[in-house]
Amino acid sequence: MANDAQTDRTPVEDADVCIVGAGPAGGIVAHRLAESGATVVVLEAGPRFDGDRREQLERHVRPGLGNPWEMGGPRDEFTSSGASFYPLNAARVKGVGGTTLHWQGMVMRLHERDFELASRHDTGVDWPISYSDLKPYYAEAERELGVAGAVDNPYAPPRDDPYPLPAFPPSHSDSLFADACERLEIDMHSVPNARNSEPYDGRSPCIGYGTCKPVCPSGAKYTAESHVEKAETAGARIVDQARVRRLEHDDSGDSVVAAVYTTPDGETHRQEAGQFVLACGGVENVRLLLLSASDQYPDGLANSSGTVGRYFMDHLFAGMGGRLDRPTRQNHVGFNTSETHQFYDDSDPVNGIKLEFLNYAGPSPVIDALHADTWGDELRDQLAESYGTHIAMGALVEQLPREDNYVTLDAETTDDLGDPVPEVHWSVDDQTKAALTRANEIQASVMDELGVDETWTVGPESTGPAFHHMGTTRMGDDHETSVVDADCRTHDLQNLWIAGSSVFPTGGAMNPTLTIAALAVRLAESVRTQVRN
Template identity: 70%
Template sequence: MAERDRAPSSRVDVCVVGAGPAGAIVAARLAEAGHDVVVLDAGPRFDLEDRERQLDAHLRPGVESAGNRSAAGDGLWGMGGDRDAYTSSGDRHYPLNAARVKGLGGSTLHWQAMVMRLHERDFEMDSRHGVGVDWPIDYADLRPYYTEAERELGVAGADDNPFAPPREEPFPLPAFPPSHSDSIFAEACERLGLPTHSVPNARNSEPNDGASACVGYGTCKPVCPSGAKYTAERHVARAEAAGARVIDRAPVQRLAHDADAVDAAVYATPDGAEHRQEARAVVLACGGVENVRLLLLSASDAYPDGLANSSGLVGRYFMDHCFAGVGGRIDRPTRQNHVGFNTTECHALYDAEDPLPGVKLEFLNYAGPSPVIDALHADEWGDDLLDSLRDSYGTHLAVGGLVEQFPHADNRITLDRSTTDDHGNPVPDVEWSVGTETRRAIERANEVQRAILEELDADIDWVVGPDETGPAFHHMGTTRMGTDPESSVVASDCRAHDLDNLWIAGSSVFPTAGGMNPTLTIAALSCRLADRLDRWL
C-alpha cells in the first residue's frame, strides 16, 4: 500500500489531537458544521477486515494476523515497547498499558461498551456530602447532550432503572434481553430487596447505521469481529466523509504557543521528520494521561510549569474506578460466557445518604473459564477433555462492581525524566493509591455481593476486596473543569483558563469520577464542546 501523505495542511480551523471517542466525535461534528479540521493520532489505522484474524490470535496466541501489527507479540492492538513506555511510582503499581490503545478508535477498539449516565448526585458531591468538589455544570446542563450522545453511540437500553436520573426520550435501540444467569441473580436480588435492571450498551441489539446486530462472538474485549459494537472509527469515518483530514502515526511532540494562544501542534512522522500543523483552535483529546503529558512537554518561558498549568493542577486528581467482586459455583447450570458483556446491573447502592463513594453492581455474564479457550490450551483430548470441561464450565457465577474514587491531589500524572520514549521524550509516571473511603466502599460492595451469592447457596471461591482491587482503566480528572482558574484547568466549556484557543476533551476534565463507566459522559461533553467551539469559530 502506498505511504500516506502526512505533511501538514495549511492553517486549519481546528486541529484535534487524538482519535478516540472524544476527539472523533468533536472532529465529526465540527467537520459536518463546515469547519476545516485535521486530526492527529499517535497510532495506526487498524484494518476493519482484520478483526476475525485478531479474534483467532486472541483465542490461539502466537497466530499472527497477516499484515497487521495488532496481533504481534505486544498484544492485539500493538501496545508496548519504547513508544508506550511509562513508570508507576505510587503506592500501587498502575498497569497503564493493560487497557490503552493508540490508534484510530482508541480504547473503544477493545472496550466492553457499557454506557450509563452519571447520576445527579455526581455533579454535586461537595454540596450534598461535603466530599470532593461540585462540577461547574449540573445534570440538567448535560441532560440534552446525554440524549445526543446516546444517538451518536447507538445505545441499546430500556427505561427500567428505578435509580437512574430523568431522561427525555427512549434509547435509540431496544435493550438486550437478560441472560440466563441474570435470571438466577434476579431471584436472589428480589428476595434481598435489590432491584435489578438492564444495562445500556453501545452495541447494536438490531441492525443499525449499516452495521449488523450483535451476533454473539462473546469476545467484546478484546475484539468485536462483527462491527456491532461501537468504536470511534465510526466517527473517524464520518469526519473524513465531511472533509476532515485524519493523519495516523503522527504523535504530537508539543504544542507551539505564545503567552495567549496555541499556534500549532508539532508532530512526528514515521520517516523521522517533524511538522507543524497550524490551527485557529486546538482540541486535546488523547486521554487522561497523554493530555497531561503533552501539556507538560509543552513547557516554555511563558509557561515554565507546563502549558495551561498556572493553577499547578495539570496531572493532579487522577481518578479511576476500582473493582470489587465475589464469585463462586452453584449446583445448577449458569451458561456462563454465552454473552461477552453485561446485560443486568443494580444501582441500589449508588445514591446512599452517607458520603461513601458510589458503587455500581454488575452481574457478570463471563464468570469462570471460557470452554473455547480452555479447550484450545488443554493438554487433554477426547473424553478426558470433555470430562474436564464439564467439571470446570457451566456452574460459575460472579457479581462485580465499579467503585468510585474521590479526587485526591496526591494521585497524579507527572513526567519521569529518567525514562524516555522512542522520540526521546520523558514518559508518563502514574502515582496511584486507593483511599480509605474507597476501601470502605469496596468492603460494603463485598458484603452485598457475598449476601447475593449466599442467597443462592453458592460455594464462594474468590473475593476481590480492597487489598486485591485493581483499576478499571478509566483515566479521569487530570485537567479538571471549574469556575476558578486557581483550582481548575479548564472552564465549564472545556476551554483552558490560560489560553484562548486551547480546548480539552475527554474524561480528564471530570472534577469527580462517579461510579459509572465514563464514555457516555465523555461523548456528551464532546458534543457540548463541539457546539461551543463551533460558535467560537
C-alpha cells in the same frame, strides 16, 4: 494498517481546527466540526487497524500471536509510583478508534449527585455544570453511539427521551440472580449498552460472539472508528501514526499556534490551526501539556493553576464468584445485561457503588482448549467439569479526587523518541477500601442467598482499576484550582480545548464513555462558534 509508503502525513494548510487523538471524544468533535464546514485535521499517535476483526480475534485467542492492538514496547513506556502499581498499558489502545476498539461498551449517565458532591456530601468538588445542563447532550450522545436500553432503572437520573434501540434481554445467569435479589429486596434493571440490539447506523446487530473484549467481529459494538469515518466523509483529514510531542504558543502566550508531531519516517512537522482540541486521554493529555513547557509556562502549558495531572481518578473493581450446582451458561454473553444502582446515591461511605451481574464469570472453553496441556478425552472431561457452572458479581466503586493521585513526567525514563514517559502516582485510600468492603458485603449476601460455593473474591486488598482515566485536567470556574472552564476551554489559552474524561471534577462510579461523548458534543458547539467568529 495503512501502507506507510503511500500515506501522506504532511500538515494541512489553513486548518481551522487541529484535534489530537482519534478516540470517541476526538472522533465526535471532528465529525461535528467537519460537517459544519470547518477545515479539520486529526493527529493520532497510533495506526489505523484496517484488518479483518476475525483475524484480530484469532490473534487474541491463539497462544503466541500477540496483542491485536499492539500496545507495549518502547513507544508506550511508563512508570508507576505510589502505594499501588498502576498497569497503564493493560487496557489502553493507541490507534484510530482509541480504547473503544476493545471496550466493553456499557454507557450510563452520571447521577445528579455526581455533579454536586461537595454541596450534597461536603466532599470532593462540584462540577461547574449540572446534570440538567448536560441532559440534552446525553440524549445526543446516546443517538451518536447507538445505545440499546430500557427506562426501567428507578435509580437513574431523569431523562426526556427513550433510548434509540431496545434493550438486550436479561441473560440466563441474570435470571438465576433474580429470585435471590427479590428475596433480598435488591432491584435489578437493564444495562444501557453501546451495541446494536437491531441494525443501526450502518452496523449489524449483535450476533453473540461473546468476545466484546478485546474484539467485536460483527461490528455491532460502537467504536469511534465510525465517527472518524464520518468526519473523513465530511472533509476532515485523519493523520495516523502522527505522534504529537509538544504544542507551541504565540509570543504572548495567549494562543497555541502549532502542534509538533513526528511520523514513522522520522520526519517532524508543525500543524498550524486556529483552534486546538486535546483528546488523547487522561494520561497523554497531561503528558503533552507538560512536554510543552516554555518560558511563559515553565510548569507546563495551561498549568498556571498547578493542577495539570493532579486529581487522577479511576474506578476500582470489587467482585465475587464461585460455583453453582446448576447450569449458568457463563460466557454465552460478552457483556452485562443487568445491574443495580440501588446502593449508588445512599452508600456509606459516600463513594458511589454500581453493582453488576456478570455474564463472563468463568473460563472460556475456547481459550482453555487452546492453552491446555491436555488433549482428546482428557481435555473434554476437563472442560466439562470447569465450564458452565460458574457465576459472579462485580462492582465499580468511586474513587474521590485526591491531590496526591497524579500523572507527571518521569525525566529519567524516555520513549523511543527520547521524550520523558508518563509516571502514574496512584494509591487506594482507606475510604475507597471501605466502599469496596461494602460492595463485597452486598455481593456475599446475594451469593449466600443463591447458594453459591464462593471460590474467589476481589476486594480492598486485591482490587485493581477499571482503566477509566479521569480528573487530570479538571473543569471549574476558578482558574486557580482547575485547568478548563465549563466549556472545556483552558483558562490560560483562548484557543486550546480539552475533551474527554480528564476534565471530570469527580468520577462517580459509572462507566465514563457516555459522559465523554456528551461533553464532546457540547464542546463541538463551543468550538464551532469560535471558528465562525
